[in-house]
Amino acid sequence: MEVVPLSTAAEVGAVAADTIEALVRARTDAVLGLATGSSPLPAYQELIRRHRDGSAPSYDGVRCFTLDEYVGLPVGHPESYRETIFRELTDGLGIARDRVASPDASDPEHAGLRYEEAIVAAGGVDVQVLGIGADGHLAFNEPGSSLASATRMKTLTDQTRRDNARFFGSVDEVPRHVLTQGLGTILRARHLLLVATGAGKAAAVAAAVEGPLSASCPASVLQLHPHATVLLDEAAASSL
Numbered sequence: 160m161e162v163v164p165l166s167t168a169a170e171v172g173a174v175a176a177d178t179i180e181a182l183v184r185a186r187t188d189a190v191l192g193l194a195t196g197s198s199p200l201p202a203y204q205e206l207i208r209r210h211r212d213g214s215a216p217s218y219d220g221v222r223c224f225t226l227d228e229y230v231g232l233p234v235g236h237p238e239s240y241r242e243t244i245f246r247e248l249t250d251g252l253g254i255a256r257d258r259v260a261s262p263d264a265s266d267p268e269h270a271g272l273r274y275e276e277a278i279v280a281a282g283g284v285d286v287q288v289l290g291i292g293a294d295g296h297l298a299f300n301e302p303g304s305s306l307a308s309a310t311r312m313k314t315l316t317d318q319t320r321r322d323n324a325r326f327f328g329s330v331d332e333v334p335r336h337v338l339t340q341g342l343g344t345i346l347r348a349r350h351l352l353l354v355a356t357g358a359g360k361a362a363a364v365a366a367a368v369e370g371p372l373s374a375s376c377p378a379s380v381l382q383l384h385p386h387a388t389v390l391l392d393e394a395a396a397s398s399l
């Protein structure tokens with residue numbers, strides 16, 4: 160695992176943007192795995208800025224897979240992860256919406272297997288962008304998730320629902336169920352790019368990077384991956 164300590168969230172965003180852009184320059188048909196949440200936003204904003212100023216490669220041939228999705232929100236809900244990724248990244252890069260896949264929350268029972276098949280059919284994910292939850296979760300794989308898990312439905316912990324309440328009117332409006340790529344799914348991406356910023360992530364980052372490989376810290380699966388990069392600002396690196 161390559162751990163890259165940087166100073167600020169903006170630097171983390173710029174280095175993450177460089178990584179994604181370099182991939183798309185090398186492979187016009189790159190497959191991106193996309194996380195939502197606050198952590199990747201500086202990277203996404205930087206990619207859109209470069210696209211607008213004309214310095215970026217074309218994203219027309221790129222395909223995207225989101226990491227996870229809420230179950231139970233009406234189609235088109237602004238906080239669904241599908242709408243969020245359109246708004247925060249892919250629309251801004253001119254990527255057609257039908258090139259952005261997400262787990263089908265309208266059919267959670269069959270969505271997992273179909274999503275796994277769709278990722279394989281696309282040739283697998285080239286770069287998977289990841290954030291980390293304060294409890295060490297990856298995507299929506301909460302502590303206790305199998306390290307080999309596939310895309311499936313999960314129940315959120317109270318802490319994650321409280322953490323995500325800021326995007327909704329109140330914690331009661333945060334769905335209880337989600338579809339998430341599994342830890343095994345994530346491990347099959349060719350390059351994992353985890354971004355973490357802020358002191359609230361310091362303990363989870365330390366457990367993921369320096370702690371034992373354990374389902375108690377799902378992000379510790381990065382230790383198993385041959386090409387994992389962890390970009391940290393000073394606060395997120397403060398417990399290493």
Ligand code: GLP
Pocket residue numbers: 194195196197198199226227289290291292293297298299319323
């Ligand atoms: C959510 C998402 C994750 C994200 C994590 C951290 O629960 N499902 O994909 O990485 O929270 O979010 P943030 O970056 O906003 O701290």
